[in-house]
Structures are given as structure tokens and as C-alpha cells.
Amino acid sequence: MIPLYHDFAGESVLVFGGGAVGARKAARFADEARVVVASPAFDDRLAELAREGGRSGAEGPTVELVRAAPDPEAVGEWIDRLGPALVVAATDDAAVNAAAEAAALDAGLLVNRTDASAADRSGSRDVGSVVVPATVEDDPVRVALSTGGASPALAKALRERVEAEIDGAGAMAELSGELRAELRERGIDPQTRREAIRRVVRSEGVWKGLQKGRSNGRQEAYSVIEEVLKG
Known part of the structure; x- marks a missing residue:
């Protein structure tokens, strides 16, 4: 995989799953994009994020929580209706994640699948399947770190080391x-x-x-x- 930066300004990100992983993904994109999270329940951090919003000066909330439990047959309708630039499959249901991934790829969209099934296939991802890297920022400098999905713990450890290196x-x-x-x-x-x-x-x-x-x-x-x- 080749790392690229993508501008999500003015775009939407659709997240399936409102748990800890979904909350982390939503927070990652909220400062730049409109984020819609579909889930039957939401992590406390998501509720707080929805109240606070993301981008400073944005009109209305940039994180929208929709209480719903899309089944594998329905995720395609969600994607067609919202037209996101990126779909994040972050539920605890592998069938729903797989359906979201397939529907996004069929629509020619980027997709980030977070469950173990995606990690097992990290060496042979489909075109359009992306890894969201750990990042370190000292605006306007931004460093992205990824282990290809193999070791999130290592990515976090490296991020902490790089933070000190790019100070200033x-x-x-x-x-x-x-x-x-x-x-x-x-x-x-x-x-x-x-x-x-x-x-x-x-x-x-x-x-x-x-x-x-x-x-x-x-x-x-x-x-x-x-x-x-x-x-």
C-alpha cells in the first residue's frame, strides 16, 4: 500500500458502529468532514463529540448520531442515500462489516474495515480499501504512521516517539x-x-x-x- 493524504473538507464519512472503535474513527474525521454514525447504541465519547461538534465555526453539528441497526441487506441503501466519500465498517458483526465493505467498493468509494477479518487480509486489500494511520501533528507538519493494520499498538508507540522528534x-x-x-x-x-x-x-x-x-x-x-x- 502507498500512503496518500486525502482532503475530506466538504465531504461526508459514514461510520457503521458506535462503540469504542467507531468513536475513535468518528473523532478522527470530525475536524474536517461531516460524520454520520449509524448504530443501535453509542459510546459516551460519541455522544460528547456530537454535542461539541468538530470543525470550529461549522454551522451545526459535524457528528450526527443515527440510532439504527442496519443489517447486511440494508447497508447499501445507507451508502446510496448518504453518498459518503468514505465508509467505515466498525461494528462487532462481521457480516455487517463485510456487507458495508462490499457495498462501498461496488459504489467506487473508499472503505476502512476495522475488524479482525480485515486485519487478516491486510496484505491483500481490495482497491479502495484504506488503512487510517496514526498521526502526529505540529501544524502545518503532519506525520502519518501505519503498520498496515498488523500492529496498532506499535503504531501508537511510534507515534509517541515521533511526537517528541517533531516538536517545533x-x-x-x-x-x-x-x-x-x-x-x-x-x-x-x-x-x-x-x-x-x-x-x-x-x-x-x-x-x-x-x-x-x-x-x-x-x-x-x-x-x-x-x-x-x-x-
């Missing part, structure tokens, strides 16, 4: 992007721009400066860039 990466990404634009406006040739930015993002002085504040980090970065420009 968001500020560095913003600063280096601004500096690249400034160098372009100054007419610096592309090769020199690339070398200057490469030196900035690898400079311990710039990283340490950013920890003290953006102005300190920028000052350190200017010193690094001037060294490159002087040759």
Missing part, C-alpha cells in the same frame, strides 16, 4: 516557507535558494532560536542565509 517542526515549516518566498522576491537563483533553505532547516541554531520565539528563529535563519549568499 510547524514553526520551522512556516518560517522556511516565508524565507523561500522572500528569497524568490529578491531574485536569488533557484539553486542558491534551495541550498539556503536546506541550511536553515538543518541548523541547530535556528531550531533553538524558534524555541525562544519566532523573531529569534528568524534572526538565526538570516545569519545562515547570509553565509550561503556570500559563498
Whole structure:
């Protein structure tokens, strides 16, 4: 499998299953997409998520809980009616999960199946079947981690280790992007721009400066860039 990022802004995600796994999946997508969860019962975290909503500034709740227990024959109707970009099969009924997966794939949609049957087939997933990775974020930097469904526990452990490693990466990404634009406006040739930015993002002085504040980090970065420009 090849990892890709997908923009769910303005899209819907349909989750079958309101237990702990369904709650975790709904929370994962609620900040970007409208999430509809179909289940006969809901985890407490889902009820709280539905009350709080996801995206800041969104009109109305971004997580909608529908109390229902779709059987394998009915899941296709749900998918046709809601037209989601992604279907998550997270119930404790393998038959329902399999039906949801099949219906989503028949409709040409992405599907994330969470039960053991999907994990057993992790090496030979169908086209359209996706794994939702563990992520670490320091906006706008985002790192995705996946074990292909083989070991969620390992993915979680790796996420905790990576969190410490990328601390401050968001500020560095913003600063280096601004500096690249400034160098372009100054007419610096592309090769020199690339070398200057490469030196900035690898400079311990710039990283340490950013920890003290953006102005300190920028000052350190200017010193690094001037060294490159002087040759």
C-alpha cells in the first residue's frame, strides 16, 4: 500500500458502529468532514463529540448520531442515500462489516474495515480499501504512521516517539516557507535558494532560536542565509 493524504473538507464519512472503535474513527474525521454514525447504541465519547461538534465555526453539528441497526441487506441503501466519500465498517458483526465493505467498493468509494477479518487480509486489500494511520501533528507538519493494520499498538508507540522528534517542526515549516518566498522576491537563483533553505532547516541554531520565539528563529535563519549568499 502507498500512503496518500486525502482532503475530506466538504465531504461526508459514514461510520457503521458506535462503540469504542467507531468513536475513535468518528473523532478522527470530525475536524474536517461531516460524520454520520449509524448504530443501535453509542459510546459516551460519541455522544460528547456530537454535542461539541468538530470543525470550529461549522454551522451545526459535524457528528450526527443515527440510532439504527442496519443489517447486511440494508447497508447499501445507507451508502446510496448518504453518498459518503468514505465508509467505515466498525461494528462487532462481521457480516455487517463485510456487507458495508462490499457495498462501498461496488459504489467506487473508499472503505476502512476495522475488524479482525480485515486485519487478516491486510496484505491483500481490495482497491479502495484504506488503512487510517496514526498521526502526529505540529501544524502545518503532519506525520502519518501505519503498520498496515498488523500492529496498532506499535503504531501508537511510534507515534509517541515521533511526537517528541517533531516538536517545533510547524514553526520551522512556516518560517522556511516565508524565507523561500522572500528569497524568490529578491531574485536569488533557484539553486542558491534551495541550498539556503536546506541550511536553515538543518541548523541547530535556528531550531533553538524558534524555541525562544519566532523573531529569534528568524534572526538565526538570516545569519545562515547570509553565509550561503556570500559563498
